[in-house]
Amino acid sequence: MYRVNYTARLLTHVLAPLLTFDCHSDRYLYKTAKSLPWEKLISLDTTFAIEANVSGSRIRHSQYAAQKLKDAIADRFREISGKRPDVDPRNPDLWLNLYVHNNKATISAETSGGSLHRRGYRVASVAAPMQETVAAAIIKYSGWKGERPFYDPMCGSGTLLAEALMHACRVPAGYLREKFGFMRLPDFEEGLWKKVKRDCNKQIKPITPGLLRGSDISGDAVEAAKENLQRLPGGEQVKISKRPFQKIDSLKDTVIICNPPYGMRSKNTREAGALLDEFGKFLKERCGGAAAYIYLGNKKLIKDIYLQSSWKKPINSGGLNGYLVKYKIR
Numbered sequence: 261m262y263r264v265n266y267t268a269r270l271l272t273h274v275l276a277p278l279l280t281f282d283c284h285s286d287r288y289l290y291k292t293a294k295s296l297p298w299e300k301l302i303s304l305d306t307t308f309a310i311e312a313n314v315s316g317s318r319i320r321h322s323q324y325a326a327q328k329l330k331d332a333i334a335d336r337f338r339e340i341s342g343k344r345p346d347v348d349p350r351n352p353d354l355w356l357n358l359y360v361h362n363n364k365a366t367i368s369a370e371t372s373g374g375s376l377h378r379r380g381y382r383v384a385s386v387a388a389p390m391q392e393t394v395a396a397a398i399i400k401y402s403g404w405k406g407e408r409p410f411y412d413p414m415c416g417s418g419t420l421l422a423e424a425l426m427h428a429c430r431v432p433a434g435y436l437r438e439k440f441g442f443m444r445l446p447d448f449e450e451g452l453w454k455k456v457k458r459d460c461n462k463q464i465k466p467i468t469p470g471l472l473r474g475s476d477i478s479g480d481a482v483e484a485a486k487e488n489l490q491r492l493p494g495g496e497q498v499k500i501s502k503r504p505f506q507k508i509d510s511l512k513d514t515v516i517i518c519n520p521p522y523g524m525r526s527k528n529t530r531e532a533g534a535l536l537d538e539f540g541k542f543l544k545e546r547c548g549g550a551a552a553y554i555y556l557g558n559k560k561l562i563k564d565i566y567l568q569s570s571w572k573k574p575i576n577s578g579g580l581n582g583y584l585v586k587y588k589i590r
């Protein structure tokens with residue numbers, strides 16, 4: 261696996277030692293930031309944006325701090341060349357992070373180019389999609405590596421299926437990402453990057469047809485899951501159908517991973533509990549020899565599955581204090 265640490269090189273060569281500095285006022289932030297050689301890092305055709313985080317400091321507002329840093333960069337460029345690079349707050353070529361803590365500022369360049377949980381395969385969604393990285397963590401916790409059949413009986417937009425596919429077939433997490441922040445850094449070597457990418461992609465394995473399957477009661481969810489899976493290599497081999505789990509004949513000796521509806525409001529929680537009761541019976545009666553890993557977004561729901569669990573792991577995500585629970589079905 262390659263790990264190209266452009267930030268480290270950047271900090272040493274371009275901006276050090278001023279990247280971390282005392283910062284007791286917005287004026288000092290502006291003045292120090294303006295003295296940095298931004299023209300060595302950002303070219304006029306590079307768009308940039310700033311994400312700021314401020315705590316325990318005289319500067320109190322993150323957005324204001326970001327604005328000051330943006331002004332400093334823009335003013336420096338204007339003074340040097342009469343022009344300035346554009347700010348693109350949504351999809352910039354380069355994200356800069358400003359962190360002010362206890363009156364010390366740190367500025368760093370974000371080399372990923374946006375949050376890495378966005379893999380890029382989710383083009384269609386459903387009401388409560390799971391975050392890609394949470395799904396990836398669940399697959400890892402389950403220990404599944406592609407040796408036994410896998411089934412998600414409430415697949416929604418197919419996130420668990422997509423992450424299972426990527427895991428078993430060694431599809432790199434950034435496979436679909438076309439733009440990384442490090443591509444706009446001055447020492448970016450396109451040839452080296454292409455080689456790294458080629459080498460990683462060569463390790464992608466074909467998927468055994470029928471290894472991964474899923475279903476959902478909702479036709480829209482099934483369509484979304486198919487569309488998303490198709491973006492990944494081997495995704496067309498994942499069998500997805502519209503059907504309630506109550507209509508699945510059997511899932512014997514299968515690894516079952518899913519996240520059933522968890523119900524945010526109390527009426528929905530009661531409904532979610534009743535559905536889990538039914539799901540527990542389905543596992544017991546029709547899934548002999550299976551291992552089931554159920555992610556429940558609400559701890560109270562664990563008691564609704566009347567089965568003895570092997571283990572429970574807390575997984576917090578997106579404001580949910582969820583649990584992944586393993587059941588071994590005899």
Ligand SMILES: C[S@@+](CC[C@H](N)C(=O)[O-])C[C@H]1O[C@@H](n2cnc3c(N)ncnc32)[C@H](O)[C@@H]1O
Nearest residue numbers: 389390414415416417419476477478504505521
């Ligand atoms: C929390 S969502 C799953 C989200 C999914 N993991 C994703 O990333 O998009 C729960 C799913 O369970 C489905 N569902 C609810 N009742 C069902 C049933 N009886 N049989 C099958 N699927 C059901 C819903 O349609 C919904 O897509």
